[in-house]
Amino acid sequence: MNKIEICPSDALVEGGAGHRFRVMLSDGESSAFVLRVNNTVKGYVNRCSHVPVELDWNYGQFLDDSGLYIVCATHGASYDGESGACMGGPCDGKPLKALNVSETDGKIFWQPEDAVLPHPEGIEE
Ligand code: FES
Secondary structure, X not given: OOXXXXXXXXXXXXXXXXXXXXXXXXXXXXXXXXXXXXXXXXXXXXXXXXXXXXXXXXXXXXXXXXXXXXXXXXXXXXXXXXXXXXXXXXXXOOOOOEEEEEEEOOEEEEEOEOOEEEOOOOOOO
16 A cells, blocks of 8 residues: 655754544454654644543643653553553553655655554545
8 A cells, every 4th residue: 555645845944743633443443643853753642541531631731741742531551652652650561653754855754554444535634
């Protein structure tokens, strides 16, 4: 499957809001997101590893004040924004599901994989 364009590069500000899009997992639909952390674009499935609920504390808002950690709005699990690793709280060592994303020519792309596919009705929410 070809890479999919997610959004323009300038939609992602360092340490700022993420850009959400729709994906399909083996157990149904979900949202996912891309964001910019430490000048690198990262992407994750928008599901906490504690309970499979969305992470954002406001729509598209994932990072704490430092701009480095993704904090789950439900019970406060903390994840490294660059790796998705659990850094503390109820995630109990379990990481976020990372996506293969890249930045080329002013655009952000996602390479789908078997476990995370584009939503059949389109990825835009
Ligand atoms: S659901 Fe995310 S910390 Fe509990």
